[in-house]
Amino acid sequence: MAAAAGGDRAALGRLYDRHAPAMLGLAYHVLKSRRDAEDLLHDVFLEVWNKAGDFDPQRGRVRGWLLMRVRCRAIDRARALQVARRHGLAAPESPAPPPPDLSAGPDAVRARRALETLPKEQRTVMELAYFGGLTGREIAERCGIPVGTVKSRLSAAMKRLRRELGVGGGAR
Numbered sequence: 001m002a003a004a005a006g007g008d009r010a011a012l013g014r015l016y017d018r019h020a021p022a023m024l025g026l027a028y029h030v031l032k033s034r035r036d037a038e039d040l041l042h043d044v045f046l047e048v049w050n051k052a053g054d055f056d057p058q059r060g061r062v063r064g065w066l067l068m069r070v071r072c073r074a075i076d077r078a079r080a081l082q083v084a085r086r087h088g089l090a091a092p093e094s095p096a097p098p099p100p101d102l103s104a105g106p107d108a109v110r111a112r113r114a115l116e117t118l119p120k121e122q123r124t125v126m127e128l129a130y131f132g133g134l135t136g137r138e139i140a141e142r143c144g145i146p147v148g149t150v151k152s153r154l155s156a157a158m159k160r161l162r163r164e165l166g167v168g169g170g171a172r
Contacts, residue, residue: 001062005052012049019063020045023070029131030074031081040077044070060167071130114164122157125150 003011020041027037027044047069055065115123128134128142129150136154140147 001052001055001057001065004049005055012045012052015048015062015066016045019066022063023066026067026070027074030071031078036077036081037074040070040074044073047073064167110165114161117164118157118160122153122160125153126157126161129154 027040031037128139136147136150139150
């Protein structure tokens with residue numbers, strides 16, 4: 001990441017080669033369109049090129065930083081596309097073939113196992129927030145619980161996942 005921040009195009013290429021499949025999978029999961037996911041991936045890598053210097057290794061891993069950028073941008077784009085489609089300003093959704101199955105990698109297996117350790121209530125809000133792209137208010141409405149409860153469950157789930165995965169608090 002430091003090399004990319006210094007303008008090293010080959011370093012950006014290595015970041016792409018290593019992380020793009022997971023990023024594309026996450027974008028597709030949120031956007032449900034291969035074309036939209038690929039467009040978003042392109043936009044995120046342009047952003048990474050311009051903001052690589054913002055990455056702080058003390059706050060987390062490169063992969064997490066990249067995936068969080070993709071997730072946030074994908075949720076924003078999904079909402080914008082919903083509004084545009086509702087007003088006839090964007091083409092209706094069309095089914096697209098799914099991207100290759102990227103869920104078998106070692107990080108995905110570790111993450112899936114860690115998610116399975118969560119109590120059902122915490123796992124549900126995590127999945128709705130991080131994979132479903134729902135806001136705290138939307139999760140609260142869907143689950144029939146207060147927004148504060150959603151936030152508490154998300155916080156507790158994140159703490160437990162960090163502990164299970166050995167991240168945060170100095171552990172890597």
